[in-house]
Amino acid sequence: MWAVTGMFQKNSPDAFSSYHPVILFLYFCVVLFFTMFFLHPVLLAISFCSVFLYSVQLNGRKAIRFNIFCMLPVTVIVSLINPLFSHAGVTILFYLNENPVTLESIAFGIVSGGAFITVIIAFSCFNKILTSDKLMYLFGRLIPVLSLMFSMTLRFVPRYKAQIKKIANAQLCIGMDASHGNLLQRVKNGIQILSILITWALENAIETADSMKARGFGLKGRTSFSVFSWKRRDKTLLATEAALLFALLLGLGLGKFESVYFPAIRIAWPEGKSAAFYLAYALFCLLPIIVNRRENIVWNKLKSPD
Amino acid sequence: MEQIKITGLSFSYPNTNGTGLSDMNLSVQKGDFILLFGRSGCGKSTFLKQLKPVIAPFGKRKGSIEFCGRDITSLSHREQSTAIGFVSQNPDNQIVTDKVWHELAFGLESLGCDSKTIRLRVAEMASFFGIQDWFYKPVTELSGGQRQILNLASVMVMQPQVLLLDEPTSQLDPIATANFVQMLRKINEELDVTILISEHHLEEVLPVCSRVLFMDGGRLVLDTKPREIGREMNRINSDMAAALPDCVKIFTAFCSGESPVNVKEAKQWLEATVRPQAEPETKPEQKQPLPDGAPAVTLSDVWFRYDKKERDIVKGVSLQIRQGTVYSIVGGNGVGKSTLLSLIGGVYAPYRGKVKLFGQDLFKIKPEERYRDLFGYLPQEPQNLFRRKTVRLDLEELAARISPDRESAEAQIKNVSEFFHLEPLLARHPFDLSGGEQQCAAMAKVMLTNPRILLLDEPTKGIDSVFKQKLSQWLKALKAQGKTIVLVSHDLDFCADCSDVCALMFNGEIIAENTVRQFFTGNRFYTTPLNRIVRDIFPNCLTYEEVIPLCRENLIRG
Numbered sequence: 001m002w003a004v005t006g007m008f009q010k011n012s013p014d015a016f017s018s019y020h021p022v023i024l025f026l027y028f029c030v031v032l033f034f035t036m037f038f039l040h041p042v043l044l045a046i047s048f049c050s051v052f053l054y055s056v057q058l059n060g061r062k063a064i065r066f067n068i069f070c071m072l073p074v075t076v077i078v079s080l081i082n083p084l085f086s087h088a089g090v091t092i093l094f095y096l097n098e099n100p101v102t103l104e105s106i107a108f109g110i111v112s113g114g115a116f117i118t119v120i121i122a123f124s125c126f127n128k129i130l131t132s133d134k135l136m137y138l139f140g141r142l143i144p145v146l147s148l149m150f151s152m153t154l155r156f157v158p159r160y161k162a163q164i165k166k167i168a169n170a171q172l173c174i175g176m177d178a179s180h181g182n183l184l185q186r187v188k189n190g191i192q193i194l195s196i197l198i199t200w201a202l203e204n205a206i207e208t209a210d211s212m213k214a215r216g217f218g219l220k221g222r223t224s225f226s227v228f229s230w231k232r233r234d235k236t237l238l239a240t241e242a243a244l245l246f247a248l249l250l251g252l253g254l255g256k257f258e259s260v261y262f263p264a265i266r267i268a269w270p271e272g273k274s275a276a277f278y279l280a281y282a283l284f285c286l287l288p289i290i291v292n293r294r295e296n297i298v299w300n301k302l303k304s305p306d
Numbered sequence: 307m308e309q310i311k312i313t314g315l316s317f318s319y320p321n322t323n324g325t326g327l328s329d330m331n332l333s334v335q336k337g338d339f340i341l342l343f344g345r346s347g348c349g350k351s352t353f354l355k356q357l358k359p360v361i362a363p364f365g366k367r368k369g370s371i372e373f374c375g376r377d378i379t380s381l382s383h384r385e386q387s388t389a390i391g392f393v394s395q396n397p398d399n400q401i402v403t404d405k406v407w408h409e410l411a412f413g414l415e416s417l418g419c420d421s422k423t424i425r426l427r428v429a430e431m432a433s434f435f436g437i438q439d440w441f442y443k444p445v446t447e448l449s450g451g452q453r454q455i456l457n458l459a460s461v462m463v464m465q466p467q468v469l470l471l472d473e474p475t476s477q478l479d480p481i482a483t484a485n486f487v488q489m490l491r492k493i494n495e496e497l498d499v500t501i502l503i504s505e506h507h508l509e510e511v512l513p514v515c516s517r518v519l520f521m522d523g524g525r526l527v528l529d530t531k532p533r534e535i536g537r538e539m540n541r542i543n544s545d546m547a548a549a550l551p552d553c554v555k556i557f558t559a560f561c562s563g564e565s566p567v568n569v570k571e572a573k574q575w576l577e578a579t580v581r582p583q584a585e586p587e588t589k590p591e592q593k594q595p596l597p598d599g600a601p602a603v604t605l606s607d608v609w610f611r612y613d614k615k616e617r618d619i620v621k622g623v624s625l626q627i628r629q630g631t632v633y634s635i636v637g638g639n640g641v642g643k644s645t646l647l648s649l650i651g652g653v654y655a656p657y658r659g660k661v662k663l664f665g666q667d668l669f670k671i672k673p674e675e676r677y678r679d680l681f682g683y684l685p686q687e688p689q690n691l692f693r694r695k696t697v698r699l700d701l702e703e704l705a706a707r708i709s710p711d712r713e714s715a716e717a718q719i720k721n722v723s724e725f726f727h728l729e730p731l732l733a734r735h736p737f738d739l740s741g742g743e744q745q746c747a748a749m750a751k752v753m754l755t756n757p758r759i760l761l762l763d764e765p766t767k768g769i770d771s772v773f774k775q776k777l778s779q780w781l782k783a784l785k786a787q788g789k790t791i792v793l794v795s796h797d798l799d800f801c802a803d804c805s806d807v808c809a810l811m812f813n814g815e816i817i818a819e820n821t822v823r824q825f826f827t828g829n830r831f832y833t834t835p836l837n838r839i840v841r842d843i844f845p846n847c848l849t850y851e852e853v854i855p856l857c858r859e860n861l862i863r864g
Contacts, residue, residue: 151403151405152402158446159446169685170685171693174704196690200737213360215413216387
């Protein structure tokens with residue numbers, strides 16, 4: 001029975017990514033939402049630090065190098081370009097070629113550059129842990145036939161690619177492939193190879209269709225199976241996410257995350273009790289790191305029992 | 307318990323192309339393991355598909371098929387899907403999704419099972435077949451044999467009572483075939499699932515089945531036990547007796563009782579019946595000189611890999627193939643046989659070493675000359691060669707490009723179609739032909755270019771024994787014309803029958819190379835089934851034709 005339960009657990013890059021895809025997806029949605037739409041310096045700093053840390057956890061040293069050498073220059077450029085082209089804002093610092101450079105647009109440039117890099121790093125983590133089968137599962141829930149189509153496409157594209165290679169090789173050996181003869185002949189042969197592929201594909205599709213029909217395809221009430229299931233730990237983590245998200249939305253409603261740059265900068269800084277909302281956001285963003293850290297501690301304890 | 311009852315079943319296709327069925331009567335008991343054989347195009351597939359109406363071909367049907375007392379056409383799609391499983395020939399065409407787990411779940415998803423049920427049934431089947439390690443793999447990472455097992459498993463998750471298999475092993479190598487048949491035996495014995503399987507190669511299935519049916523021209527000719535099939539085939543005097551395994555054939559040449567069905571039994575019987583040959587004429591150890599003559603193909607220290615980062619597929623192979631000989635390369639799956647052949651064919655270039663044809667560097671020969679008058683290459687899937695709507699148009703196109711004028715092109719086509727008996731097929735679409743017929747048409751096409759060297763990749767894959775004999779005769783005739791033939795095959799019988807020199811490839815290297823007789827008599831496992839039966843008595847025999855007269859001379863009692 002051990003083998004059977006083990007069979008459903010795929011190798012994951014870290015502890016967090018072994019949770020249910022819905023939890024992972026929700027995490028990224030919230031982080032991206034708060035990063036992209038609020039451009040609040042404190043929120044931004046929190047999300048940047050968290051995704052940076054997480055990307056290092058996921059990809060190791062390579063991530064540090066990449067983040068510094070590729071992402072930093074991009075951010076600097078984005079931050080600098082904005083004040084050069086946008087002259088909105090009321091606090092004029094100086095004139096450059098008779099154009100006003102304002103404090104507001106410099107500030108906006110810096111936060112949008114920060115948001116840009118944060119989103120990019122977040123997507124690099126997203127790619128690593130939300131693999132194609134997890135995405136397929138998530139969207140398959142919404143539109144079941146889409147997940148099957150997606151899966152069939154992933155099956156047929158590599159297959160056709162391999163087949164076209166085989167056909168080209170076979171044609172090469174009777175001197176009729178796309179690398180022989182003058183231009184016209186080559187084009188003709190190339191088209192012919194495609195035509196052979198299509199004939200082949202149609203011919204073989206009959207057997208595929210039979211195989212689908214023979215296994216009941218087309219019956220009413222098709223379900224969509226997935227290898228993911230809700231365990232207790234998934235439910236706990238989802239509840240945590242939900243509670244934190246509730247706090248964040250409450251803060252949002254109370255205007256605690258307000259940030260306006262034009263015409264004048266107006267930012268709601270964390271003071272007094274409102275700091276709790278920022279703490280909630282920090283906790284939310286650090287969830288993957290906390291989960292991974294906890295897992296490490298548990299394993300270390302198991303390894304060296306006092 | 308009677309599970310399927312067929313009375314007076316006839317079937318005809320709307321066009322006259324395919325053979326129909328006429329007046330078939332059969333009663334299948336629960337738990338039967340039925341082997342169905344006959345030449346290709348005798349109606350085996352048509353018959354099997356009648357037992358699963360959702361995929362049955364269109365046409366006129368008479369007579370009745372009852373499944374557990376009900377008319378089979380009254381079964382709903384849902385009932386058919388669960389009760390009757392179907393596995394067909396090509397492992398790739400049946401796989402629908404990209405991941406193993408999804409493929410296993412596909413049928414249950416169609417039935418609308420909930421995740422919990424699917425999880426359990428899929429887990430059960432994966433454990434039963436021992437395939438849990440592949441569970442997360444994309445199907446492209448599986449070998450042909452593994453894919454066919456996956457197809458079988460994804461039908462079995464629906465818990466069918468009857469399993470129909472249409473030549474399921476014709477695309478598999480011998481090891482994968484043996485594995486697959488063992489799976490079937492397990493399903494039949496441990497789950498009491500009724501099995502009907504059609505096959506060309508009987509060696510593996512005959513020992514495990516409980517009944518054998520022989521079909522000819524859409525009729526059910528024989529319905530007998532596996533141990534009696536040899537005698538019965540002799541009685542009706544059919545040329546398809548050649549398709550029987552050697553252990554049956556050799557027995558029925560002398561006795562008419564219950565025949566052995568495997569090597570061990572045949573050996574025991576033979577040892578009791580025949581005196582061993584006192585002095586073998588030539589000892590196996592004796593090294594016979596390889597045939598001499600001008601070298602047609604020379605490989606010197608050839609290395610190849612598909613990509614710089616991948617492993618070597620061919621590792622330092624050196625060999626010489628003499629003009630006018632048949633050279634066979636044998637070996638397991640994925641040892642680099644086909645790759646080696648395509649290196650000789652100039653499809654790929656080695657990264658180290660040289661390939662020479664008639665003393666000339668292959669890649670210094672202009673491509674135009676290379677593929678005209680020099681060599682022809684028959685790929686593993688002959689379908690890939692065809693370009694036109696009919697076989698005739700296909701040949702004409704190539705002939706027009708090669709021959710200087712219309713008349714000589716016509717003459718060429720006439721020549722090859724006579725040689726390969728193609729006339730009745732010329733007007734048909736190449737994709738409508740059977741496996742053997744496709745092989746003929748492809749051979750004809752390749753021979754049009756008048757090659758001096760012929761390269762064949764698995765020429766016997768998916769063809770029946772009658773075609774195999776024809777093919778072997780053709781190769782011998784071509785050899786007599788001075789052609790050099792290099793072939794890669796899993797079919798040891800075929801290699802033993804038609805080649806002069808055999809080479810064993812293992813792990814990208816040529817491990818052994820010898821004249822065919824020395825090669826096979828020297829190997830203990832990697833030899834023809836017949837040699838395994840008779841090796842202690844007549845150590846030098848490789849084929850059925852050689853053994854029979856020897857047995858006759860040495861019978862213990864006349």
